[in-house]
Amino acid sequence: MYKRIGRHTVKIENPVYIVSAASYAGKKEGEGPLGKYFDFVAEDIMLGEKSWEKAESMFFKKAFKTAMQKAGKTFDDIDYLLAGDLLNQCGGSTFGLRDFKIPYFGIYGACSTFGEAISLGSMLIDGGFGKNILCGAGSHFCSAEKQFRSPLELGTQRPPTSTWTVTGSGAVVLSSEGSGPKVTYITTGKIIDMGIKDSGNMGAAMAGAACDVIEAHFNETGRNPDYYDVIATGDLGDVGKALVKKYAGEAGIIFNNNLTDCGIEIFDNETQDTHCGGSGCACSAVTFSGYFYKKLLKKDIKNILLIPTGALMNTDISQQGETIPAIAHAVAIEMG
Amino acid sequence: MKVLEYLRAFITGGAICVIGQILIDKTKLTSARILVLFVVTGCILGGLGIYKYIYDFGGSGATVPLTGFGYMLSKGVIEEVDKVGFLGAFTGGLKSAAGGVTIAVVFSLISALIFKPKDKN
Amino acid sequence: METTEKKKKEYQQAVKVLSPNSHIIKNCIWAFFSGGTICLIGHILRKIFESFNYSEDKTALLVNLILIGSSALLTGLGLYSKMGKKCGAGTVVPITGFANSMVSPSIEYKTQGFIFGLGAKMFTVAGPVLVYGITASVVVGIVHYFIAG
Incomplete structure (x- = not known):
């Protein structure tokens, strides 16, 4: 039963299927090479909200709900919700998912959060602690700039080594039964x-x-x-x-x-x-x-x-x- | 020559900005640090009587960059000390900057009331 | 991945080699012409007001009013940050850049309310500038008092 095969690695023995995935992205991401693959591309990345933080939460809400619906599940079918983001105290995910009424683990791994979510979700299923797990992560260019760098309208130059924070949210449903990778x-x-x-x-x-x-x-x-x-x-x-x-x-x-x-x-x-x-x-x-x-x-x-x-x-x-x-x-x- | 006067303003202002650009690119100083550095430098050069020469040469090329703001602070404080004595050191600087700072505060407030945060695209 | 001090030094060296550098020459040219242009506009405005026989103080104030006002407008319309991307220090160092550093957080943090949002964040960049600018002026004043007095 001991599933650890090394200092860092575990083998998932009971099958964990990724039965659905949903992606909501911003306009710039939609214009990029992967634009046609996203489930939804927001023309206005404020999403009709009053602040960037609220918009980020809305991305979470939409992506997570869509992933769940694509899997043919309801809130009651999901045993655990695992999510995180970059904002202080993971405000993007918690405020976006507060109406879900699913037992929730808030996780933080900065931009690695999506990997952390799938890792923990798969372990929960393999350990027999849940059958269906909804997990994912997201970020928003504008709220990230505001929190980590400078106001959007400040006239600064981005260094050539810098990267651009992706706006959007991606979520998957992990399940012990079904099909998929x-x-x-x-x-x-x-x-x-x-x-x-x-x-x-x-x-x-x-x-x-x-x-x-x-x-x-x-x-x-x-x-x-x-x-x-x-x-x-x-x-x-x-x-x-x-x-x-x-x-x-x-x-x-x-x-x-x-x-x-x-x-x-x-x-x-x-x-x-x-x-x-x-x-x-x-x-x-x-x-x-x-x-x-x-x-x-x-x-x-x-x-x-x-x-x-x-x-x-x-x-x-x-x-x-x-x-x-x-x-x-x-x-x-x-x-x- | 009138044209030369404008050219001098252009060159002086441009040169001061180039110094700022080199600092940004070479030292990775943020713009906030650059602005602080320039104001303090302008003030010290003003106090030492050096900035006056740059001002005489460049006109607005020396006053529009933030070093000019520092120069104005030093000029104001020196005039005030000459007028009222020691206590002038605590009023002269800000007195001379009062107009510029107040204008910036009021315009910031008005802009924030009018404009909404925008996406960068 | 080893994380010995030696390996870290070597890694940081590799980072330097693999990271693209800023186009410093290009940036400086942009900074020179944009910064020069803003100063030239300032000088033209000054000459216009001087031709009305306004005092030096009044002229300076009116020039600031127009430059800061334009910067606020361009910032609000989202144009100043676009210019700043190209011009770099050319739009940071002039008084218009100082204004931009006050207007941009004011707009951005309005969502956090008028006191701790707009009011407080307006001074994230301008605050330090005033703190150290004013302190420097006090030092200059005191030194001047003892030397000239």
Whole structure:
């Protein structure tokens, strides 16, 4: 019964199916290369609300409800709700999901939250603690800028290493019965701090954590990178991806063109002026729920190692001169 | 030459902004830090009597950048100290800045009442 | 991934190599021409008011009124941040940038109410500028008193 196969990795033995996925994205994301895959693209990312924070909550509400309905479930069928976001005290998710009346675990893993949610949800099902679990994450460009950077109308230049917070929310329903891609292995990352201070270069801050979890995953499962059709990190962008290639390579993990990053997939950096790519909780959440999930269902790809990455930033502590700790969670998802 | 006077304003203002740009790109200083640095620098250079030469050369090119705001503070405080003595050190600076600051406060308030937060696209 | 101090140093070095740099020359050219233009506009306005035989103080105040007013309007319309993206310090350093730093948080934080939102956040950038500007002026005043007095 002991399911741990290594320091970081557990094998999911009782089947956990991702029976549905929903993605709600903003206008800019809709104009990007993955635009046609999202369930809904908001023309006005205020969504008719009075503030960016309330708009973010509305993205959560819509995405989570849609995922549940697509799975043919009602509130009463869902045993646990797992969600998180970037706003202080996870305000985006909790205020958006407060009417759901589902036992709830609020989780925080910065932009890795989607990976954390699927990891914990799958473990809950495998452990027999629930049959159906609704989980996901989201973020909003405007509320994130407001909280972490500067007011939107402040005339500043974004550094070339910066990434663009994705607006939207992605949610999935995990179930012990049904059909769809299965969660097979979960490799949980450690907090890794490579001593990066520059909050305008999040990819660099997070790449170390991504490398660490990638090394752990392949060492402990005995698989090699060729096993996966797609290995997708969360929101490392161009700089972070280059760092992963370099340092995973030094550890003997060589990718054969199957390494990508949700932040690189979601925007066209040249035409959309997003510098190094997309970021935020929604980046991996909507890219998986909208794009990769559909590719799995259509059997364009047979498996994916999804590795949402998060910079565990705290603006107060950063102002005290601290470096940025980071986290990444790897989830192996495979079509049967 | 009148045209030269305008050209000098243009060059002086442009050059001060270039110093700011180099600081932003090379040191990753945020714009808030740049503004503080420029005001304090302007004030000190004003106090030392150096900024006056930049002002005489550049006209508005020296007063429109935030170093000019610092210069104005120093000019105001020196005049006030000369007029009323020691206590002038505590009133002269802000007195000279009163107009600019009040205008900025009032316009900020009015703008916030009129305009809504907008998306960046 | 090792996290020894040596590895971290090496990693930070690799980050520097792999990170794209700012186009500093291009940025400086934009900053020069945009900042210069704002100052030129300021100078033209000043000359106009001077031609009415206004006093130096009155002229300065009227120039500020127009520059700050324009900046507030452009900020509200969402144009100042677009200019700032290209112009960088050229639109940060002039008084219009100072105004932008007050107007933009005022608009953004209006949703948090008039006191702790609009009223308090208006000074997130302007506050430090005033704190250190005023302090510097007091120091200059005191030094001047003892040297000139």
